[in-house]
Amino acid sequence: MESNCKSIVWFRRDLRIEDNPALAAAARDGSVLPVFIWCPKEEGPYIPGRVSRWWLKQSLIQLEQSLKSLGAELVLIKAESTLSALLDCIGAIGATKVVYNHLYDPVSLVRDHNITQKLGEKGVGVQSYNGELLHEPWEVYGDNGNAFTTFDAYFDECLKLQTGSVTQLPPCCLVPATGKVEKCLIDELGLEDESEKSSNVLLGRGWSPGWANANKAFTRFIENHLLNYSKDRLRVHGNCTSLLSPHLHFGELSVRKVFSSVLMKQTVWKNEQNLVGENSANLFLKAIRLREYSRYICFNFPFTHERLLLSNLKFFPWNADQEHFKAWRQGRTGYPLVDAGMRELWATGWIHNRIRVIVSSFFVKFLVLPWQWGMRYFWDTLLDADLENDILGWQYISGGLPDGHALERMDFPQVQGFKYDPDGDYIRQWLPELAQIPCEWIHHPYDAPEYVLESAGVDLGSNYPKPIIDIDLARARLIEAISIMRGKDLSAKVDGTDEEVFDNYDTNISLAMPNVVVKGKSLFPDASSHHRRVTSMQNWKNVFINKKRLNSSKGERVLEDESRGCSSGGDRSKTDDDLHSTAESRLGKRQATCSDRDPFSFPHNGSTMSQHMENMPSKIGIKKSIDHFTRFIIGNLYLDSTHDCV
Structure with missing residues (x-):
């Protein structure tokens, strides 16, 4: 352990203490300051909606309790700028490095690169880790060096790669970094206002956010429902599938743990010649790969949130009714x-x-x-x-x-x-x-x-x-x-x-x-x-x-x-019945009524993705190939940013 190293653990969509590479690395190196920064301004047009913010709030509450039990307090910050908030934390405790787990959507890629670059200029080390995927996007390419644009080709290539299946246990304890940091209470983040609380009560009756609850939900699924997943997954009525997608989205559940556990089940059923179980496990593992493929597409083609990957619909006359x-x-x-x-x-x-x-x-x-x-x-x-x-x-x-x-x-x-x-x-x-x-x-x-x-x-x-x-x-x-x-x-x-x-x-x-x-x-x-x-x-x-x-x-x-x-x-x-996401229905457990009022509302703050992209350094030079962007991100955002603690 580097006892003089003070690390800021920057939590985002990795709200767990188990198998969290960034948290584990910081705990090994010295004292830590766990931080979650809520900066809706930087989300551009993709500020989470009401129900998603409700889940985030509940998950943060459980993470806060878990970190406290290990000896460190989660610092919650509502900020206008994530970079400014991190710099304030660095100054308050004299931090020597910032650690975080990767995200792959366009907004996060731009923000993470800018923050890494600015911190590096100020002499602050940055280390980033893979806490979400079995294989990171830049690890899966064809022989010609191009990104795959079909799932089958991507899936076949992934099967050739070795998947790290060893998950890390939670740290036995955390040494808190000392210093006075400005923080706020969970209710002060503004994730849930008074007008939303009555509606959100129903959500709490059907769902249990948080990393500990995520592990319980996964255990129930793998022990009670995975065997018949191949048959039950197509029924739209009743509690018949995994219900894990919110847990996976917020990083409450380790994908490596899910993958390795299901793989073990598949091996057991294969040895028992249980074809139903083996097929169910295979379908679920493909669903996990499909989730990974979504990250892969967004990383390699970061414009796909606005424009189709193919240009065949360039002149399609959409009906704006x-x-x-x-x-x-x-x-x-x-x-x-x-x-x-x-x-x-x-x-x-x-x-x-x-x-x-x-x-x-x-x-x-x-x-x-x-x-x-x-x-x-x-x-x-x-x-x-x-x-x-x-x-x-x-x-x-x-x-x-x-x-x-x-x-x-x-x-x-x-x-x-x-x-x-x-x-x-x-x-x-x-x-x-x-x-x-x-x-x-x-x-x-x-x-x-x-x-x-x-x-x-x-x-x-x-x-x-x-x-x-x-x-x-x-x-x-x-x-x-x-x-x-x-x-x-x-x-x-x-x-x-x-x-x-x-x-x-x-x-x-x-x-x-x-x-x-x-x-x-x-x-x-x-x-x-x-x-x-x-x-x-x-x-x-x-x-x-x-x-x-x-x-x-x-x-x-x-x-x-x-x-x-x-x-x-x-x-x-046939493949249409083969791949399914882990997000499935909880109909059998929930009862709710639908209001006739207009449910549509789009949050906005006047910041478009174009403005986010304009903040990218001009040296990227994306003129002839999207691969330039990929190589730039790999070279500057992830590889060069893993500076040692000084």
């Missing part, structure tokens, strides 16, 4: 399975992944709404709101990935309903107005005879809406939009104006985000239309890549996005 958007998020589309999912989301902050697939597919394919709108709404309303996972899912549904669903593919809600909710239990739970509809008509009441509706007490257009769009009309409109897109794309190529750039929304980037009015008051009374736009990254217009590596080979299977993918009634790829 605010009324359709409102009907979708309020669960009043007239399609029961879609409406049940959206009402559950608003009431509980959570929906089964298959429902996420269905509602997002309906959003893009039937309503032809801009996919960024849907992704932002998910971000604002999900407990497990995860930028990287949501990017992967929405891009996959929108046909923006080489192995994603074709844009022409339409999965009809009633077909999906009979497949995943055959008895209508899920719909009856979240749409009580349809509770008396017979199973035969529960997924398409608009086709039911009048006497069936009357006996069930359903008055379409009154107590339950008629479909906002006819299926045949939706199909025709999608086909027309695709035809327009291809015509414009062909014209651009003929005219020689087509560019091989990732700038799929040149003609649509100014689509205004709806200015929603709740109870007669605009949520953006002082905001300009610029602040309500889909965020832009004009800095990245000159980012070129080789299109050849975006073409998936004919032999590759279609990527399932159970984490955000889409299924069909007939021509669904």
Whole structure:
């Protein structure tokens, strides 16, 4: 132990004491000051929503208690600048280094690089660690040095790499660094205001945040539910899957621990020739890899939160219909399975992944709404709101990935309903107005005879809406939009104006985000239309890549996005049933009601991703290849930043 070394442990989305590389390293080297800095200004347009902030608050409370039991107190700081807050802490205790675990989303990458650079200039050592992934993004590349753009290729490469399965135990004790540090109480962070507390009470009845609770939830799953995961995971009604996604997002649960534990189970079942268990374990391990792939895509292509990875939708005529958007998020589309999912989301902050697939597919394919709108709404309303996972899912549904669903593919809600909710239990739970509809008509009441509706007490257009769009009309409109897109794309190529750039929304980037009015008051009374736009990254217009590596080979299977993918009634790829995220439904344990009030609100602070990216040093020089960005981050953010403590 370097007894004279004083380390600041900068907690972010690694809210655990077990298998926390940054905390373990600091504890070995000397005294520590654990710090969590809440700086919403630096999150740009991606400030966590109400339910996500509730979870963060509860998780911090448990982390605070755990660190205190080890001998060190968690310092909570609300700041305008993370760098300034860290510098204040460094000065207060005379810290010689700052340690943290990596994050991979674009906002964090830029912030971490800038902070590392500034601290280095002031002579403060920085050490960063892998606390979230089995393999970090720069460890998985093809023979040509390019990043993979299909999950199968990425997955196959990962299988060749050795996975570190040894997890670190929590430190037996911590030596607190001495010094007077300005801090605040948990309630002073502003993660939960008074108006939100009554709504958040329901969340506490169904969920138990915190790293200790995460370990308990994982133990219950692996002992009681993993065996039948392959069969149960597709049911949208009932507590049938892992429910681990919020724990994983906030870093309460070590991915290495999850992976190694499931791998051990798989080995046991394989030796016992238990094919069901072996298949279940294999599917769950693929789900973990799919989560890793979302980080991989965001790291290598940091513009994907705004623009599709492929440029095939560059000229797609999105329909910026605010009324359709409102009907979708309020669960009043007239399609029961879609409406049940959206009402559950608003009431509980959570929906089964298959429902996420269905509602997002309906959003893009039937309503032809801009996919960024849907992704932002998910971000604002999900407990497990995860930028990287949501990017992967929405891009996959929108046909923006080489192995994603074709844009022409339409999965009809009633077909999906009979497949995943055959008895209508899920719909009856979240749409009580349809509770008396017979199973035969529960997924398409608009086709039911009048006497069936009357006996069930359903008055379409009154107590339950008629479909906002006819299926045949939706199909025709999608086909027309695709035809327009291809015509414009062909014209651009003929005219020689087509560019091989990732700038799929040149003609649509100014689509205004709806200015929603709740109870007669605009949520953006002082905001300009610029602040309500889909965020832009004009800095990245000159980012070129080789299109050849975006073409998936004919032999590759279609990527399932159970984490955000889409299924069909007939021509669904086998892989569509193979991959599932660990985020699943807690329906059997929760009861909540959905309000009819408009649930949509977008936090904003006037800072766009473009402004964040403008802070990147000019020496990055991203002009010809996105690989330059990758090499820069690796070379400057992670490798050169691991200075020794002095």
